[in-house]
Amino acid sequence: MARDDVKIVEQFLDAAGEGDMDTVVEMSHPDYIMREPESLSYGGTYESVPDLFADMDAAYEDFSWDLQWVTQAGDQVLCYVSVEGTPTGGTAFESTAIELIRVEDGLIIEEEVFYRDTEKILQASQ
Template sequence: MTTDDLKLLDKFQEAAGGDEPDIETMRDLTHPDCTMTQPESLPYGGTLEGKSIWEEEFSAFAEEYEKFDFERRWMEQAGDWVAIYFDINGKVADGDEFDTSAVELFRVENDQIVEAEVFYKDTAKLIEAGL
């Protein structure tokens, strides 16, 4: 992992944020064989593969959440991985609001994201909110 990898993830996070994610930039930063794993307890949980994972993730979020705002608190490198900690404020579609946090782990090789894993602090809060 290099400083360039941290810059790549900064660019990726910038593309993912805001009202309209920049899916094309996210795809450009993603390896064709990339995998992303979300907690199985969530409706969109499981492992997605390929460059289309970001479209699939944001499509699932659009169905499940009325609002899903995140603010990055920190990003740290550890070997081949980068951990990013977020605070999340959201509202489940036809449900309640919730606040929680999450850690996303990213592995980068040859200037592309090859693996991502998401760990929510409290998936029960999402489920209790009506997910």
């Protein structure tokens, strides 16, 4: 089971990184929840991947991540990612993040991201 969850998360993040919204939506559980840090311009809780991506598209001129490693811990999949982006009207930044992802019935049901330095992202936005 754990290996399947890791594989599902890797496929989900690959599709999201490629902008394959059809696959991302297809892999999302009907009760999907995503939590982004409240301090960010698009921060908060999302119940829809397209809504999250729409807000991120508005917040950034470009944004990308590179999955460094992924592992299973209990019912959570932990991902360590390097991120880089340029906020709309801001300057480029680089950071890292841990993402906790939970899979239920073979679908992504919950995500929560913890950026190493949200202040750096906020400063890049000014």
